[in-house]
Amino acid sequence: MKSVxxxxxxxxxxxxxxxxSRVINHHPDVKEETRQHILKIIEEYNYIPNNSARYLKRxxxxxxxxxxxxxxxxxxxxMMQKIERILSQVGYTVMLHHHMDMAIRDMDVAQEFVKxxxxxxxxxxxxxxxxxxxxxxxxMGVPMILTSALQNSSLDRNVYSSVGIDNEVAxxxxxxxxxxxxxxxxxxxxxxxxxxxxxxxxTQGYMRALAxxxxxxxxxxxxxxxxxxxxxxxxxxxxxxKAPDLTAVFAISDIxxxxxxxxxxxxGKTIPEDIALAGFDDIDYAAFFNPPLxxxxxxxxxxSETTAELMIALLEDRSEHEHMMLQTTLKIRKTT
Amino acid sequence: MKSVxxxxxxxxxxxxxxxxSRVINHHPDVKEETRQHILKIIEEYNYIPNNSARYLKRxxxxxxxxxxxxxxxxxxxxMMQKIERILSQVGYTVMLHHHMDMAIRDMDVAQEFVKxxxxxxxxxxxxxxxxxxxxxxxxMGVPMILTSALQNSSLDRNVYSSVGIDNEVAxxxxxxxxxxxxxxxxxxxxxxxxxxxxxxxxTQGYMRALAxxxxxxxxxxxxxxxxxxxxxxxxxxxxxxKAPDLTAVFAISDIxxxxxxxxxxxxGKTIPEDIALAGFDDIDYAAFFNPPLxxxxxxxxxxSETTAELMIALLEDRSEHEHMMLQTTLKIRKTT
DNA sequence: AACGTTACCGAAAACGTTTCCAATGATTAG
DNA sequence: CTAATCATTGGAAACGTTTTCGGTAACGTT
Numbered sequence: 158m159k160s161v162x163x164x165x166x167x168x169x170x171x172x173x174x175x176x177x178s179r180v181i182n183h184h185p186d187v188k189e190e191t192r193q194h195i196l197k198i199i200e201e202y203n204y205i206p207n208n209s210a211r212y213l214k215r216x217x218x219x220x221x222x223x224x225x226x227x228x229x230x231x232x233x234x235x236m237m238q239k240i241e242r243i244l245s246q247v248g249y250t251v252m253l254h255h256h257m258d259m260a261i262r263d264m265d266v267a268q269e270f271v272k273x274x275x276x277x278x279x280x281x282x283x284x285x286x287x288x289x290x291x292x293x294x295x296x297m298g299v300p301m302i303l304t305s306a307l308q309n310s311s312l313d314r315n316v317y318s319s320v321g322i323d324n325e326v327a328x329x330x331x332x333x334x335x336x337x338x339x340x341x342x343x344x345x346x347x348x349x350x351x352x353x354x355x356x357x358x359x360t361q362g363y364m365r366a367l368a369x370x371x372x373x374x375x376x377x378x379x380x381x382x383x384x385x386x387x388x389x390x391x392x393x394x395x396x397x398x399k400a401p402d403l404t405a406v407f408a409i410s411d412i413x414x415x416x417x418x419x420x421x422x423x424x425g426k427t428i429p430e431d432i433a434l435a436g437f438d439d440i441d442y443a444a445f446f447n448p449p450l451x452x453x454x455x456x457x458x459x460x461s462e463t464t465a466e467l468m469i470a471l472l473e474d475r476s477e478h479e480h481m482m483l484q485t486t487l488k489i490r491k492t493t
Numbered sequence: 494m495k496s497v498x499x500x501x502x503x504x505x506x507x508x509x510x511x512x513x514s515r516v517i518n519h520h521p522d523v524k525e526e527t528r529q530h531i532l533k534i535i536e537e538y539n540y541i542p543n544n545s546a547r548y549l550k551r552x553x554x555x556x557x558x559x560x561x562x563x564x565x566x567x568x569x570x571x572m573m574q575k576i577e578r579i580l581s582q583v584g585y586t587v588m589l590h591h592h593m594d595m596a597i598r599d600m601d602v603a604q605e606f607v608k609x610x611x612x613x614x615x616x617x618x619x620x621x622x623x624x625x626x627x628x629x630x631x632x633m634g635v636p637m638i639l640t641s642a643l644q645n646s647s648l649d650r651n652v653y654s655s656v657g658i659d660n661e662v663a664x665x666x667x668x669x670x671x672x673x674x675x676x677x678x679x680x681x682x683x684x685x686x687x688x689x690x691x692x693x694x695x696t697q698g699y700m701r702a703l704a705x706x707x708x709x710x711x712x713x714x715x716x717x718x719x720x721x722x723x724x725x726x727x728x729x730x731x732x733x734x735k736a737p738d739l740t741a742v743f744a745i746s747d748i749x750x751x752x753x754x755x756x757x758x759x760x761g762k763t764i765p766e767d768i769a770l771a772g773f774d775d776i777d778y779a780a781f782f783n784p785p786l787x788x789x790x791x792x793x794x795x796x797s798e799t800t801a802e803l804m805i806a807l808l809e810d811r812s813e814h815e816h817m818m819l820q821t822t823l824k825i826r827k828t829t
Numbered sequence: 830a831a832c833g834t835t836a837c838c839g840a841a842a843a844c845g846t847t848t849c850c851a852a853t854g855a856t857t858a859g
Numbered sequence: 860c861t862a863a864t865c866a867t868t869g870g871a872a873a874c875g876t877t878t879t880c881g882g883t884a885a886c887g888t889t
Contacts, residue, residue, distance in 0.1 A: 160608070162845055173869035178847055188867060205609050209554065210845035212545035213874050225574075234570035238561075238591050245590070250610065253589050254581070255574050272496070273541050274586065386781045415781050422783065445722045445751050447758065447783040498875055509839040514877055524837060546875035549844050 161202050170198045181206055212275065219248060221468060222276040224267060225255045226284035230384060230410070231440050232457060233282045236304070239461035240280065247469060252276065264289045271297050278468050280304070287353055291316055300471040300478070302464055308353045318471065320463045320481045324355055327453045327485040328362025329369075331435050332407055334487060336370040340405040340433060343367070344378040346392045346417055347409045359409040359437065378403065382413050389416030397424055403432060405493070411436035411443045411452055414492075418446075434492040448491035456483045497538045506534045517542055548611060555584060557804060558612040561591045562599055562620035566720060567748070567776050568793065569618045572640070575797035576616065576804075583805060588612065600625045607633050614804050616640070623689050627652055636807040636814070638800055644689045654807065656799045656817045660691055663789045663821040664698025665705075667771050668743055670823060672706040676741040676769060679703070680714040682728045682753055683745045695745040695773065714739065718749050725752030733760055739768060741829070747772035747779045747788055750828075754782070769829040784827035792819045 163181075167174040172191065179187045180195045198204075212218045221244055225233050241251045254270050263284035271279055279301045286303060291313040294301060303319040335343055345363050348356030367374060377399040382388035389408055396403065397420060406421075408414035414436030421432050428434050428448060436443060439454035460483055470476035499517075503510040508527065515523045516531045534540075548554045557580055561569050577587045590606050599620035607615055615637045622639060627649040630637060639655040671679055681699050684692030703710060713735040718724035725744055732739065733756060742757075744750035750772030757768050764770050764784060772779060775790035796819055806812035 163847095164845075167869095174846080175848075175869055175871095176867085179868090182847080186867065191867080205605075207549065207611070207845050208609065209545045209548035209611060210874090211847075213543065213549050213844090213876085214846045214848085216874065218545065231567065231570075234567075234574075237589075238570075241589055241591050251589055253573075253577055253587055255577050273544065275543070275545060386777060390781075412777075415778070418783065419781055441722055442751070442778055445726075445755055447754065499877095500875075503839095510876080511839055511841095511878080512837085515838090518877080522837060527837080543875050546844090547877075549846085550875080550877045552844065 161204050162207065163204075166195065166198055166202065166204050169202070170195050216275075218250075218275045218277055220250045220252050220274055220276050221278040221280065222252045222254060222270050222274060223280045223282060224263070224270060224284060225253070225282045226257070226263060230283065230438075231412070232438055232455060235457060236282060236461045236464070239458070240465045243462065243465035244468065249277070249469075262288070264293055267301070268293065268297055271299055278302075278472055280464060280468060283355075285354065300468065302468055302471075304460065304464060305355055314480060315478050318467055318478045318480065320460060320467060320479075320483065322455060322460075322485050323482050324358035325362040325365070328359035328407070328409065328437070329366045330362075330485075330487055331437070331451075331453050332363045332366035333369065334489070335405050335407065335433065335435060335493065336366060336372065338433075338493065341372055342378065342400070342402055342404050343372070344380070344396050344400060344403045344406040345409070346380050346382050346389050346396070346406065346413050348381060348383060350379070356409055363407055375400070382408075382416070384410055384412060386412055386416035386419075389413030390420050393417035393420035394423075397421070405433035405435070407435045407437075409437050411438045411440045411450060414450055414452070415442070415446060418492075429492050436492075439488050443488070444490065446492075451490045451493040452488050454486045454488050456485065459483055497540050498543065499540075502531065502534055502538065502540050505538070506531050552611075554611045554613055556586045556588050556610055556612050557614040557616065558588045558590060558606050558610060559616045559618060560599070560603060560606060560620060561589070561618045562593070562602075566619065566746075568774055568791065571793060572618060572797045572800070575794070576801045579798065579801035580804065585613070585805075598624070600629055603637070604629065604633055607635055614638075614808055616800060616804060619691075621690060636804065638804055638807075640796065640800060641691055650816060651814050654803055654814045654816065656796060656803060656815075656819065658791060658796075658821050659818050660694035661698040661701070664695035664743070664745065664773070665702045666698075666821075666823055667773070667787075667789050668699045668702035669705065670825070671741050671743065671769065671771060671829065672702060672708065674769075674829065677708055678714065678736070678738055678740050679708070680716065680732050680736060680739045680742040681745070682716050682718050682725050682732070682742065682749050684717060684719060686715070692745055699743055711736070718744075718752070720746055720748060722748055722752035722755075725749030726756050729753035729756035730759075733757070741769035741771070743771045743773075745773050747774045747776045747786060750786055750788070751778065751782060754828075765828050771829055775824050779824070780826070782828075787826045787829040788824050790822045790824050792821065795819055 163174050163177050167177045176187055177195055180192050223237055244251055252274055256266060263286055267279060276299055278299050281303050286307055287309050289312055294316045301317045305321045347360045350360050351357060380392040380396045382392040406417055408417050414434055418428060418434060421428055426432050436450050436452035439452045443450040443452050499510050499513050503513045512523055513531055516528050559573055580587055588610055599622055603615055612635055614635050617639050622643055623645050625648055630652045637653045641657045683696045686696050687693060700710060716728040716732045718728040742753055744753050750770055754764060754770060757764055762768050772786050772788035775788045779786040779788050
């Protein structure tokens with residue numbers, strides 16, 4: 158089971174190990190002839206350098222961590238796969254850490270993960286980083302990219318990157334659309350109200366749109382779920398109970414919109430005639446839902462690519478930390 | 494940026510590095526008092542052993558690879574996450590390798606992955622392993638678990654494990670159900686016919702059900718997609734064209750069933766009155782589809798758990814290679 | 830009192846790389 | 860022709876662990 162190592166290659170090729178190492182690492186200072194010879198032997202013996210040894214020596218890995226908090230969002234899974242693909246193309250490996258433990262600070266998880274795995278970079282899909290300190294991030298010593306913008310004024314923005322969308326604006330746009338087509342009594346199924354989480358920001362967009370159209374805020378039109386079908390189904394039932402005169406509902410995720418749809422149909426109302434329905438994310442399913450769901454499209458592809466490219470640039474020192482807001486687009490389909 | 498290592502701990506604790514190593518690795522032969530003392534220092538200095546060094550020395554890692562092949566199947570993403578959770582609880586790390594390259598042999602990808610990352614075990618979600626040789630698997634030197642049973646008679650079954658469902662039987666059951674409720678003209682949207690792939694097996698179940706009910710096989714009722722909404726939508730359109738008298742359709746994945754539904758509605762037919770529709774997988778969407786989709790439930794939870802547990806058992810030498818077929822269940826909902 | 834056990838511990842040799850340093854021969858400059 | 864530079868190479872020292880191999884001290888047994 159013992160595999161061939163650099164010494165074997167060196168011995169077989171009749172050169173020193175240093176030269177072999179140079180060839181492996183594409184150092185320029187080795188004669189072309191020698192290089193070819195060594196390359197041939199490497200090929201022939203199917204030699205693959207031992208990563209543990211390389212990492213040990215270089216005191217770093219080639220691994221980039223992705224932390225996903227909570228499974229609820231199918232977008233995360235997709236982003237992860239796309240990011241993985243790009244990163245692995247240029248030689249990095251991604252290590253996954255998925256957790257749902259709401260009790261523990263996400264920054265602590267991140268630090269532990271980076272340190273234990275000797276990660277070279279960290280990408281966080283979701284999670285709450287509102288309370289992190291500049292020093293904590295700096296201490297981690299590796300580039301960190303968050304996929305959700307945060308409003309943490311005490312955190313130095315030159316110490317991490319972020320790429321995401323403007324949740325407040327995107328939510329505003331779709332609710333604004335709902336208003337302009339005549340809806341006055343618009344419910345919302347969200348995850349929070351005043352905080353800076355994704356759900357909080359979207360709720361704030363909803364409220365601003367209402368305010369813009371001089372629609373008063375009424376508490377009965379507000380309900381909370383946890384990004385699952387089931388929770389939204391239940392939330393919608395409560396909404397229907399509390400505010401039977403609703404003409405439209407904005408759910409802050411497609412999943413929740415679809416969950417809500419079931420509750421709406423169960424009381425015999427139709428979409429969009431009796432109640433219009435809008436989601437958020439534009440997951441694949443949205444367009445194939447019956448009827449096709451009006452929603453906000455997250456630029457998934459760009460989001461993933463940008464994140465991956467930025468990480469690579471950061472690692473190669475070709476870039477400073479950046480904060481990007483990507484454009485969302487309204488997808489007006491048949492539920493409104 | 495230099496972090497504390499085992500020598501530092503040893504020096505600070507006033508012991509030899511060997512003793513510290515023993516403590517870290519839970520060896521019994523160290524005095525309780527000394528152990529506590531060292532533990533305290535480790536805690537205090539926030540020492541985390543360098544994995545590269547450990548792996549180098551032990552010439553193995555604690556990493557388990559998961560390979561996901563191909564089209565984005567929401568089931569795979571979920572399984573992966575569940576497996577990750579269990580494995581990480583007992584101290585393993587999972588490394589992800591996601592690829593869609595249809596041109597390359599899956600077994601070659603697997604071998605390369607295991608070797609390069611020094612993996613301790615490998616789990617393959619999807620992929621085609623029909624042509625692998627016993628020696629190839631053996632040569633890999635680590636336990637491998639496939640999540641789809643295969644019909645490869647030349648491959649020694651004691652050399653790998655598998656946990657999955659009986660695709661042929663499950664497909665038979667749902668099509669049989671379709672027949673017993675009176676359908677005669679049943680279309681299928683699948684991915685293949687005669688091969689031993691997942692799609693192939695399900696097609697074979699479909700055909701056996703038909704045969705059992707003395708329904709002749711007619712080629713016009715057969716169409717192919719690639720597990721995406723879009724492809725199934727197109728396939729269904731062709732089916733509607735070729736066989737306008739269809740009264741039921743079996744799509745071998747829920748995603749494809751949902752894609753097909755759109756085509757059906759587009760020609761003005763209703764589900765299930767005009768055409769009954771059955772899927773496969775029971776993804777979350779299925780129950781919340783409109784109308785709720787009849788399908789075959791894959792025991793996702795059990796599948797993931799069993800796979801993870803088996804891997805752990807295999808690694809700890811508590812188990813031989815096993816081949817498990819898990820039960821599926823018919824979920825009769827509103828599309829049939 | 831001598832001996833064998835046992836419990837505990839440290840020194841040092843690996844593990845497979847990368848990289849610094851020095852060495853060689855060849856080439857160019859003066 | 861000599862000195863200086865250059866291109867190319869190999870030796871050997873790290874990187875941070877684990878583990879083998881003894882060694883010491885304490886103890887119980889004759």
